[in-house]
Amino acid sequence: xxxxxxxxxxxxxxxxxxxxxxxxxxxxxxxxxxxxxxxxxxxxxxxxxxxxxxxxxxxxxxxxxxxxxxxxxxxxxxxxxxxxxxxx
Numbered sequence: 001x002x003x004x005x006x007x008x009x010x011x012x013x014x015x016x017x018x019x020x021x022x023x024x025x026x027x028x029x030x031x032x033x034x035x036x037x038x039x040x041x042x043x044x045x046x047x048x049x050x051x052x053x054x055x056x057x058x059x060x061x062x063x064x065x066x067x068x069x070x071x072x073x074x075x076x077x078x079x080x081x082x083x084x085x086x087x088x
Contacts, residue, residue, distance in 0.1 A: 040071045 048063035049056065056064070 036075070040068055043071065044068055 044064050044067035047067055048060050050060075
């Protein structure tokens with residue numbers, strides 16, 4: 001389905017604002033997830049892979065795993081703080 005297709009698949013020609021909002025939310029969530037993963041991958045790769053080669057060492061693998069865990073944890077803390085501040 002492209003961005004101009006009816007989200008419900010119907011051909012009635014009626015604009016459905018709720019379906020449009022849901023489709024937009026899904027697209028924004030997907031874009032955010034893709035950007036999040038790319039940023040995390042880039043930051044952790046740059047930090048942990050000092051000498052790129054044909055394979056990664058055990059220490060590089062551990063570094064990437066710890067980096068990703070910390071990045072996910074930090075993002076969660078920031079998100080909770082932002083959401084709690086916006087609800088006050």
